[in-house]
Amino acid sequence: MLHKEMLEAARDGRLRVLVALLVLLVLGVGASTLQQARSHAEAQAAAQYHEQDRWLAQGEKTPHAAAHYGVYAFRPPGPLAYFDPGLDPYLGVTVWMEAHWQNEPQFPSARDSASFSRFGQLTPATVLGLLLPLLIFVFAGPAISGERERGTLRQLLAQGVSGRQLLWGKATASTLLVLVLVVPLLGVFALLSLRAENAADALLRFGLMFLMLLLFLGSMLLLALTVSAWAASSRNALGVLLGFWLLGALVAPRLAVEWAEAVAPTPDGPTFRQALNRDLDDRTALDAEIARTEAALLAEYGLDRLEDLPVSINGIRLRLADEAGYAIFDHHFGGLFDGYLAQERHFQRVGWLAPYIAWSAVSAGLAGTDLQHFRHFIDSAEAHRRMIQDMMSEDMIRNPEVDGAPYIADAALWAQVPEFEYRPPDFSEVWTFYRGSLFALLGWALAMLVALDVAGRRLRLH
Amino acid sequence: MNRHLTTLRHDGLSLLRERGTWLLFLVLLIATLLAISGGQREKERIQALQAQLVQQTEAAREAVRAQAVRLSRDGGAISQFRDPRIADVVGRRLVVENALLPPTPLTPLSAGQTGLLPAQQPVSLEPREVLLSEGELTPPRRLATGRLDASFLVIFLAPLLLIALGHGIPSWERQHGLLRRLVIHPPPLRRRDTRPHRLRLRVGRAPGHGGALGV
Numbered sequence: 232m233l234h235k236e237m238l239e240a241a242r243d244g245r246l247r248v249l250v251a252l253l254v255l256l257v258l259g260v261g262a263s264t265l266q267q268a269r270s271h272a273e274a275q276a277a278a279q280y281h282e283q284d285r286w287l288a289q290g291e292k293t294p295h296a297a298a299h300y301g302v303y304a305f306r307p308p309g310p311l312a313y314f315d316p317g318l319d320p321y322l323g324v325t326v327w328m329e330a331h332w333q334n335e336p337q338f339p340s341a342r343d344s345a346s347f348s349r350f351g352q353l354t355p356a357t358v359l360g361l362l363l364p365l366l367i368f369v370f371a372g373p374a375i376s377g378e379r380e381r382g383t384l385r386q387l388l389a390q391g392v393s394g395r396q397l398l399w400g401k402a403t404a405s406t407l408l409v410l411v412l413v414v415p416l417l418g419v420f421a422l423l424s425l426r427a428e429n430a431a432d433a434l435l436r437f438g439l440m441f442l443m444l445l446l447f448l449g450s451m452l453l454l455a456l457t458v459s460a461w462a463a464s465s466r467n468a469l470g471v472l473l474g475f476w477l478l479g480a481l482v483a484p485r486l487a488v489e490w491a492e493a494v495a496p497t498p499d500g501p502t503f504r505q506a507l508n509r510d511l512d513d514r515t516a517l518d519a520e521i522a523r524t525e526a527a528l529l530a531e532y533g534l535d536r537l538e539d540l541p542v543s544i545n546g547i548r549l550r551l552a553d554e555a556g557y558a559i560f561d562h563h564f565g566g567l568f569d570g571y572l573a574q575e576r577h578f579q580r581v582g583w584l585a586p587y588i589a590w591s592a593v594s595a596g597l598a599g600t601d602l603q604h605f606r607h608f609i610d611s612a613e614a615h616r617r618m619i620q621d622m623m624s625e626d627m628i629r630n631p632e633v634d635g636a637p638y639i640a641d642a643a644l645w646a647q648v649p650e651f652e653y654r655p656p657d658f659s660e661v662w663t664f665y666r667g668s669l670f671a672l673l674g675w676a677l678a679m680l681v682a683l684d685v686a687g688r689r690l691r692l693h
Numbered sequence: 694m695n696r697h698l699t700t701l702r703h704d705g706l707s708l709l710r711e712r713g714t715w716l717l718f719l720v721l722l723i724a725t726l727l728a729i730s731g732g733q734r735e736k737e738r739i740q741a742l743q744a745q746l747v748q749q750t751e752a753a754r755e756a757v758r759a760q761a762v763r764l765s766r767d768g769g770a771i772s773q774f775r776d777p778r779i780a781d782v783v784g785r786r787l788v789v790e791n792a793l794l795p796p797t798p799l800t801p802l803s804a805g806q807t808g809l810l811p812a813q814q815p816v817s818l819e820p821r822e823v824l825l826s827e828g829e830l831t832p833p834r835r836l837a838t839g840r841l842d843a844s845f846l847v848i849f850l851a852p853l854l855l856i857a858l859g860h861g862i863p864s865w866e867r868q869h870g871l872l873r874r875l876v877i878h879p880p881p882l883r884r885r886d887t888r889p890h891r892l893r894l895r896v897g898r899a900p901g902h903g904g905a906l907g908v
Contacts, residue, residue: 321836327825334825341809341836470713477853485841488834500830501746571832578834602833
């Protein structure tokens with residue numbers, strides 16, 4: 232069976248042409264996304280370097296003015312962004328870190344794209360996850376129904392080949408063909424991952440990507456053969472498979488997003504900012520805390536006037552204001568990102584119905600181009616901002632005003648602030664977020680194995 | 694001309710007799726309803742958002758005016774950065790106006806990625822307010838996936854359904870020997886036309902399918 236199937240595939244001119252086109256497409260698209268990711272990484276590194284220069288060269292000023300002067304944090308592309316840019320184009324690439332404010336990430340690259348990009352970006356992950364299943368459906372769909380239409384199915388079964396042997400033979404041959412196509416392509420991308428900064432993590436991610444892709448493509452192959460065994464004609468089999476592809480890969484993701492947003496709504500921009508500003512503007516608790524602290528300091532030093540304190544009361548007030556703000560930002564930004572991640576979890580749940588959704592979620596997660604990784608960057612940038620604020624406030628506190636003249640700091644203080652260096656999380660730290668999709672892909676593969684076996688048992692001469 | 698019409702009617706009728714065609718119609722109909730209602734909801738969302746912004750600005754203006762009157766009348770300490778009696782402070786922070794881009798009448802047909810580009814922009818004396826404005830906070834998954842709107846149906850779904858509907862008909866007819874019979878004997882809808890019509894068959898088929906899908 233295996234020999235016959237491989238021979239037929241090798242003789243099929245259409246298959247050769249389509250496979251050649253697919254290989255060219257993956258390599259062409261891969262070269263393009265690799266170029267984009269490299270140019271993004273170079274721009275990010277250069278911008279971050281110049282940003283540090285700008286910070287160091289800001290001149291003499293009060294530490295608080297320096298905190299307002301601020302610095303930008305630039306987000307590098309995900310570890311495998313060249314394979315699957317995922318949500319990267321729709322996420323801000325920079326955050327301005329300044330005094331008192333946690334700012335929203337800015338400048339998603341999709342805003343610079345042509346309007347047609349809303350129909351999806353062509354990437355190696357979409358070609359292999361979206362178009363290759365279509366190719367599998369077109370060629371594996373008529374595998375059994377075609378034999379039935381030509382009358383060769385009866386011949387095969389009459390020769391003593393069982394339905395299960397026939398189906399498993401076709402499945403093995405088709406799997407080998409898919410492997411012959413996919414392994415060299417992924418090998419090229421795996422070699423690229425060796426050049427990553429954290430090569431061990433990149434290789435682990437790529438290895439898992441390869442396994443998940445095989446699981447997904449294997450499920451689609453088994454589905455095609457099962458449908459082909461059940462369908463009365465090749466036309467029916469193709470119709471069912473094309474319908475499944477249309478609904479599962481094009482319509483379901485859009486409906487899944489609608490559903491996820493309905494189940495876990497997140498605030499729009501004006502509502503979010505209004506609530507944030509309202510909480511920041513409410514200074515009742517902060518003013519009380521400042522009054523308590525001032526009274527405690529006067530009591531501690533046995534003084535009557537705040538001006539006589541050996542520490543800067545303005546520095547202490549700023550530190551208290553910042554600390555009050557941290558809790559408010561954690562509440563609002565934390566809530567916003569928790570909402571987005573809840574939507575992602577709901578979106579991933581639809582992967583049990585439409586495996587393409589599970590594949591795309593896992594793929595973006597492994598590539599480090601999804602919301603989970605983005606939140607890690609936002610949290611890292613915010614931690615860095617708070618560190619700068621705390622350093623500036625502490626320096627102010629240690630250096631009180633003399634005769635009303637403010638303390639002026641210089642480059643020696645600015646140099647103490649470490650440069651913002653972002654390191655994406657290792658996949659082992661974040662993998663649990665994708666376990667729903669991982670299990671969905673595994674579930675689909677197991678279900679399709681059972682379905683194919685059942686279809687094989689039903690395939691009899693009479 | 695008669696043969697064109699005959700072929701057209703033959704293909705149209707045979708397609709309409711197929712269960713698959715009706716299934717595709719049903720899918721397309723549901724998708725169209727979903728798309729148009731989704732587009733309409735998106736338009737209403739933008740309008741509601743902009744109305745909310747106008748309301749917020751009006752409320753802020755009223756609050757600032759009342760606070761300024763109270764401070765002028767009763768006095769009281771207030772930070773120079775929050776004093777509503779200072780026009781510069783009001784224009785920079787306390788009352789930020791927004792330039793609004795209203796949705797067009799055809800937004801329900803092509804909502805697209807309305808959340809990607811901001812539909813409102815703060816107008817403030819404070820560069821920070823303008824430069825840091827990110828407009829809407831559309832979930833990134835929504836932006837990456839896109840919307841099920843009418844333009845998606847026209848550009849993606851309808852052509853694929855059309856291909857699904859008609860891709861195998863001539864080859865299927867050839868495989869089953871029907872094409873030869875059809876070419877020699879035109880469809881006998883009225884049983885009066887029996888001459889060969891290869892070209893007419895081809896020309897008539899496309900409008901037949903188009904007509905069926907158009908229904």
